[in-house]
Amino acid sequence: MRIIVPIKQVPETNAVRMDSKTGTMIRDGVEAIINPLDLYAIEIAIQLRQEHGGEVIAVSMGPAKAIAALREAIAMGCDSAVLLSDKAFAGADTWATSYVLAKAIEHMGDYDLIICGERATDGDTGQVGPGIASFLDLPVASYIGKVEQVSNKTCRLHRLVEDGHEVLDVELPAVLTMVKEVADPRLPTLRGKQRAKKVDIPVWTANDIDADADKLGLAGSPTRVVKIFRPQVARQCEKIVAMDESDIEQAVDKLVMFLQRKELI
Amino acid sequence: MTKNKQEHSGVWILAEQSDGQVQRISYELLTRGRDLADKRSTDLTAMIFGSDINAEDLQELIDCGADRVITMEAAALRHFLVEPYAACMLKIIEDYRPEIIIAGATSTGRTLMPYVAIKAHAGLTADCTVLDIEEDTGNLLQTRPAIGGNILATIKTPQHRPQMATVRPRSTKPAIKQDSRVGEIIRLKAPAECLASRINRVDFIPDESEHGLQEADVVVAVGRGIKKGENLSLTEPLCGSLEAALGATRDVVDRDWLSYPHQIGLSGKTVNPKLYLAFGISGTIQHLAGMQTSETIVAVNTDPDAQIFNVADFGIVGDLFEVLPVLTERINKIRNSQ
Ligand SMILES: Cc1cc2nc3c(=O)[nH]c(=O)nc-3n(C[C@H](O)[C@H](O)[C@H](O)COP(=O)(O)OP(=O)(O)OC[C@H]3O[C@@H](n4cnc5c(N)ncnc54)[C@H](O)[C@@H]3O)c2cc1C
Ligand SMILES: Nc1ncnc2c1ncn2[C@@H]1O[C@H](COP(=O)(O)O)[C@@H](O)[C@H]1O
Numbered sequence: 001m002r003i004i005v006p007i008k009q010v011p012e013t014n015a016v017r018m019d020s021k022t023g024t025m026i027r028d029g030v031e032a033i034i035n036p037l038d039l040y041a042i043e044i045a046i047q048l049r050q051e052h053g054g055e056v057i058a059v060s061m062g063p064a065k066a067i068a069a070l071r072e073a074i075a076m077g078c079d080s081a082v083l084l085s086d087k088a089f090a091g092a093d094t095w096a097t098s099y100v101l102a103k104a105i106e107h108m109g110d111y112d113l114i115i116c117g118e119r120a121t122d123g124d125t126g127q128v129g130p131g132i133a134s135f136l137d138l139p140v141a142s143y144i145g146k147v148e149q150v151s152n153k154t155c156r157l158h159r160l161v162e163d164g165h166e167v168l169d170v171e172l173p174a175v176l177t178m179v180k181e182v183a184d185p186r187l188p189t190l191r192g193k194q195r196a197k198k199v200d201i202p203v204w205t206a207n208d209i210d211a212d213a214d215k216l217g218l219a220g221s222p223t224r225v226v227k228i229f230r231p232q233v234a235r236q237c238e239k240i241v242a243m244d245e246s247d248i249e250q251a252v253d254k255l256v257m258f259l260q261r262k263e264l265i
Numbered sequence: 266m267t268k269n270k271q272e273h274s275g276v277w278i279l280a281e282q283s284d285g286q287v288q289r290i291s292y293e294l295l296t297r298g299r300d301l302a303d304k305r306s307t308d309l310t311a312m313i314f315g316s317d318i319n320a321e322d323l324q325e326l327i328d329c330g331a332d333r334v335i336t337m338e339a340a341a342l343r344h345f346l347v348e349p350y351a352a353c354m355l356k357i358i359e360d361y362r363p364e365i366i367i368a369g370a371t372s373t374g375r376t377l378m379p380y381v382a383i384k385a386h387a388g389l390t391a392d393c394t395v396l397d398i399e400e401d402t403g404n405l406l407q408t409r410p411a412i413g414g415n416i417l418a419t420i421k422t423p424q425h426r427p428q429m430a431t432v433r434p435r436s437t438k439p440a441i442k443q444d445s446r447v448g449e450i451i452r453l454k455a456p457a458e459c460l461a462s463r464i465n466r467v468d469f470i471p472d473e474s475e476h477g478l479q480e481a482d483v484v485v486a487v488g489r490g491i492k493k494g495e496n497l498s499l500t501e502p503l504c505g506s507l508e509a510a511l512g513a514t515r516d517v518v519d520r521d522w523l524s525y526p527h528q529i530g531l532s533g534k535t536v537n538p539k540l541y542l543a544f545g546i547s548g549t550i551q552h553l554a555g556m557q558t559s560e561t562i563v564a565v566n567t568d569p570d571a572q573i574f575n576v577a578d579f580g581i582v583g584d585l586f587e588v589l590p591v592l593t594e595r596i597n598k599i600r601n602s603q
Contacts, residue, residue, distance in 0.1 A: 125391040127379035134383035139463040167468035222388030222425035242583035
């Protein structure tokens with residue numbers, strides 16, 4: 001079984017700055033990690049390989065330093081990794097990101113499964129998994145919380161939806177996106193870490209994957225960020241400080257009156 | 266599909282059905298869609314895929330703001346399956362050339378819309394909180410939280426059509442029926458070549474623990490200030506007398522004091538009840554993302570500078586362990602005397 005896991009490197013902290021001209025993130029000076037939800041995708045992929053044999057390949061589109069995320073994936077147990085890095089990829093929205101990942105996966109030859117995280121914590125769209133599937137003309141099963149039987153032709157999955165879960169039989173090859181419930185991600189082993197340090201991770205550019213220049217990066221992205229601003233949240237708050245018992249009695253009386261006035265109780 | 270922008274017109278929503286019944290999200294989308302269609306001086310169309318969709322429900326889509334309803338029906342469309350749904354939606358895009366398509370950020374919308382947007386070479390923005398029309402260009406302005414909700418970004422799709430967006434369920438009030446609205450209902454049979462699927466839905470297991478957080482008129486929500494899981498029992502009598510559902514912040518869920526379906530916020534549910542009571546919640550931007558549209562917000566927090574007070578209508582700076590019992594007792598008294 002050959003499994004490809006697209007992973008994204010994301011900033012660790014919430015203190016992210018934005019470039020007001022291009023509307024893209026300034027990544028310098030912020031610690032970067034594997035998108036936490038992608039760890040579940042990696043875990044499931046490794047479990048499937050342990051059960052069925054084969055290989056797990058991690059792939060990421062990003063700047064040169066995203067190689068650190070791929071090394072971490074290898075430390076967890078992925079067999080190999082590929083970095084997709086090219087100036088032309090910069091500023092891609094989910095359309096152009098899905099395009100590059102799909103072209104790279106095509107370039108990797110045969111595969112049985114492509115397993116993504118449900119969403120990335122920075123972009124937070126959850127669009128790239130279905131996007132890759134659409135480019136490759138594959139079925140996509142999103143929000144997978146359980147992987148049951150897997151053969152080389154089909155797999156049985158539980159897909160979490162609003163009011164329960166669907167049991168699906170999906171023909172392979174297919175794209176799956178994983179939610180947290182699916183498994184507990186393992187920690188990297190010492191041996192894994194040593195291997196990760198030494199392993200050669202090829203870097204592919206637009207040329208290597210035969211990508212159409214006009215479908216790449218900002219130029220190839222249908223959407224444009226036109227404005228970035230801090231959310232404004234303000235209401236007129238009637239605020240009462242209640243430190244001792246009698247304060248509290250009074251404050252609660254006022255609250256009850258407030259609620260009655262609004263016909264809420 | 267992207268060459269002639271002028272050929273695309275009209276605002277469309279993706280209505281959803283379950284067992285032939287039109288779902289609530291459809292009416293929320295009509296509220297958004299009607300507003301956009303009026304600003305753009307154009308028509309609002311609801312498209313819906315399914316099998317044997319209830320005719321009265323379709324009329325209700327018209328009564329609630331649609332100028333036209335277009336269904337595509339076939340047995341294979343009874344439940345959401347990404348390939349046939351996408352093929353049908355692409356057929357509609359090809360035949361009718363909508364300018365704008367909005368869908369719910371549901372498990373269906375969030376899977377179908379990106380699948381379609383790629384093939385239609387359309388721009389798609391997820392989880393929009395505000396949708397508007399840019400005055401001079403007529404472009405759709407899509408505002409969404411980004412980077413974990415720390416900022417808002419306004420996004421547009423200047424060249425490609427249709428312009429596609431999803432909005433979170435419960436972030437808008439459902440449209441209400443208006444008298445004597447007229448509109449056209451077109452029921453189409455889905456083309457056979459659109460129905461192939463490599464996914465087979467073999468079973469559905471309903472969630473037993475459904476506790477109606479999103480339906481409740483009153484939500485009592487707790488944050489880390491509740492200190493430990495056992496203390497949650499303190500909230501039970503209040504929830505009982507207010508018929509409130511219990512919600513929580515992510516910190517509470519991450520500590521396993523409550524299960525994930527209780528989580529409110531950016532990575533949990535969006536609620537917009539008549540009354541939201543927040544106990545021991547600091548009010549981070551990620552939590553606010555899921556509750557700030559509540560009609561009335563009350564907060565209890567020991568920290569006078571807690572952010573939650575910025576969105577509250579009424580606040581008590583005090584210890585929740587002292588305030589909660591007194592409040593519960595007062596409300597019980599009122600309830601019993603009614
Ligand atoms: C990508 C991302 C997504 C996220 N999604 C969500 C989400 O969906 N929902 C969510 O909630 N969070 C989410 N978070 C987490 C969020 O950033 C905060 O960590 C979380 O909301 C804080 O929860 P809290 O208010 O319970 O805890 P804290 O911030 O620790 O606040 C506890 C509050 O309780 C008060 N308090 C303490 N003791 C008492 C007492 N005795 N009486 C009264 N008040 C007391 C304190 O003054 C404090 O204000 C997300 C974060 C990220 C990065
Ligand atoms: N730049 C990227 N490189 C590799 N995989 C990605 C990238 N962006 C997104 N993904 C994958 O797509 C999923 C959804 O991401 P998003 O649509 O950005 O929320 C992630 O969990 C990853 O599995």
